[in-house]
Amino acid sequence: MSSLRRLALDTAALFAAAVLLAGALRLANPAELTWAGLPPGEDEITFAQATALAARRPVVWVDARAPEQFAQGRIAGAIALTAADWDAGLAALLERWTPDSVIVVYCDSAACDASRAIAARLRERGGLPAVHVLHDGWTTVPATARDVQPRTQN
């Protein structure tokens, strides 16, 4: 057998072994992660759930992403609130908030922790009830709900 052919077969064997091991890892994992992804956490809400909720209560969207991302596009009507600009963002949020409001904080994706941090801060330091995190973030927002036109913030 030529050495290159042996190398190719050996490498293929390693990939095949990895597929088998991946299957074993999947079986060993108690299936928090399924083919549909991760379920929403305790304080998380999906976009569909938030939309349904908006029919009954005012929903205030809070965008925890970087200012450049907010400028490029956001959920229509969202307020920018980041740790770096906390005071101004919180003031803007409180102008819109009413006691029966539900606040939904989002950032870029499932891997982004900024939305969780902002939500925790709103609950603990702001004393605001009914604060949720958008499950899987901006990536789940349909195009029809996005406001991608540049808007000057006041």
Place this chain on the structure above:
Amino acid sequence: MSSPAPKTKRARAWAQRLGAAALAAVLLAAGLAKAGDPAEFFRALESYRLFTVPAAVALAYFVPALELVVGAALLRPRWRRAGALAAAALLAAFLVLLAASWARGLDISCGCFGGETAESETNYPWLLARNLGLLALALTVLNLCRPASAETS
């Protein structure tokens, strides 16, 4: 005085073993970290905004499995050459993924060693330099494993 050829052969053999051991250590550590928390690695994969959910779920299990298999292969002379080639392919894929994310302006969670989260701006130069270094190591080990220089341990 001994001839250069046997000394060179011994030096290459040691370099091969040490290089393979270092690469194996990194891959095994990375694979164990990811295998221990597939949900966290899945979240990292989602931050690349490149994969469908089922694809990200499959990769969340396959990538750590491949790192573990390749890491173990690097430690065995019989499988070292294939392990080095697979490691180089894996690291090249990571490099392309990182470069593409940087070009797209994404703030990602690398997920390279399990639960790294994107709490601050992604340090792309560091991530790319690290992966490039590991790729160079993998290619060096691959080169040292060529049949003319391969030795049984």
